[in-house]
């Protein structure tokens with residue numbers, strides 16, 4: 001079982017995270033509950049920062065907020081000295097509300113609205129990553145109207161297909177994101193960006209996918225980018241001060257995953273960037289990476305209370321929990337495979353094979369297909385590991401299930417960072433049109 005970070009098993013045989021017994025956390029905050037190991041998040045941030053300091057001091061770690069973003073998370077990321085990548089007005093609003101340093105914010109997105117761009121410009125954020133020609137023109141005009149200038153990167157698609165799930169691949173040419181390097185499309189975009197009066201083109205951005213294990217995809221990407229930079233230096237006389245290589249480093253969800261450490265990843269990038277810059281006789285650019293999953297993924301654990309248990313002899317034993325695809329849609333969406341443990345029986349021998357089902361009205365709402373556990377009874381506490389990334393941020397209210405609370409556990413104390421939704425919150429946005437307000441509810445016979 002892959003215990004990570006500060007996780008351990010205490011003398012009561014219970015799982016502990018950040019020095020907190022999770023059985024106590026479940027009693028205090030309820031279930032389902034996202035528990036984050038704050039120490040581990042901080043450690044991951046420091047590993048990235050330290051790796052850059054050791055291997056490539058002109059480096060930037062930009063946390064990809066889409067993995068998990070709340071006000072507390074923004075504060076933590078700011079404290080650790082990271083930059084932040086946001087992809088919507090909502091994420092930007094969260095960062096600004098948290099007082100995140102605006103000059104350390106990058107704004108992404110393939111269809112930023114006018115309102116979102118105005119919000120970013122008025123806030124004075126550090127950099128906008130422009131995705132397409134339409135945005136380039138709109139942004140230049142908005143700057144004109146607001147009498148401001150802004151730093152931009154152009155997002156390009158290098159044509160690299162990283163070996164990952166097709167829904168989370170983004171670097172291939174046929175993609176909704178970015179300017180393809182092929183067919184002169186990116187070159188034309190660079191030309192237009194250089195002509196734009198209010199935009200300062202700092203460099204290029206690319207992101208080839210997510211949950212990537214093989215460093216070579218990044219190496220090939222870097223080589224392709226430098227080849228392009230070499231060409232356009234000759235044609236347009238422009239070189240990039242900054243190359244942002246996106247996120248994508250994989251993590252260990254289960255025993256079949258063998259990720260590379262952030263240290264190896266940065267060391268590798270530093271080496272290939274140096275080699276390629278040397279070969280093309282280009283100055284070393286500032287290098288940015290945008291890790292999301294590898295900062296927060298392994299630090300998250302979701303606690304569920306076990307309810308109904310259904311044994312179909314010779315077929316399967318279902319253990320049902322009080323959450324599921326609402327708080328973690330990744331199994332249904334990407335066939336993600338998680339590990340879990342019975343948190344209040346962490347020392348007991350595993351004697352059976354079960355499947356963990358969620359409580360949504362959908363057969364696809366399964367969390368784990370095959371899990372070895374000790375004897376389980378209703379009321380036990382199941383801890384699904386490695387759920388820090390893309391769970392709360394992708395959670396829904398399907399079946400009108402309230403979204404869970406989240407806590408940061410740190411050195412023996414646990415603090416709420418997201419309140420549990422209530423039933424009142426679920427209906428807070430519902431509106432009753434006047435013609436339905438006076439409706440008398442008819443009896444079945446009248447209807």
Ligand code: LLP
Pocket residue numbers: 064066067085108168170207209210211246247248249290291292293294330334389390
């Ligand atoms: N930068 C850009 C431009 C991105 O599009 C992404 C992720 C990242 C950085 C962060 O990638 P990471 O280091 O977290 O792999 N919902 C999917 C993942 C979608 C990733 C989208 N972009 C999942 O649950 O696996």
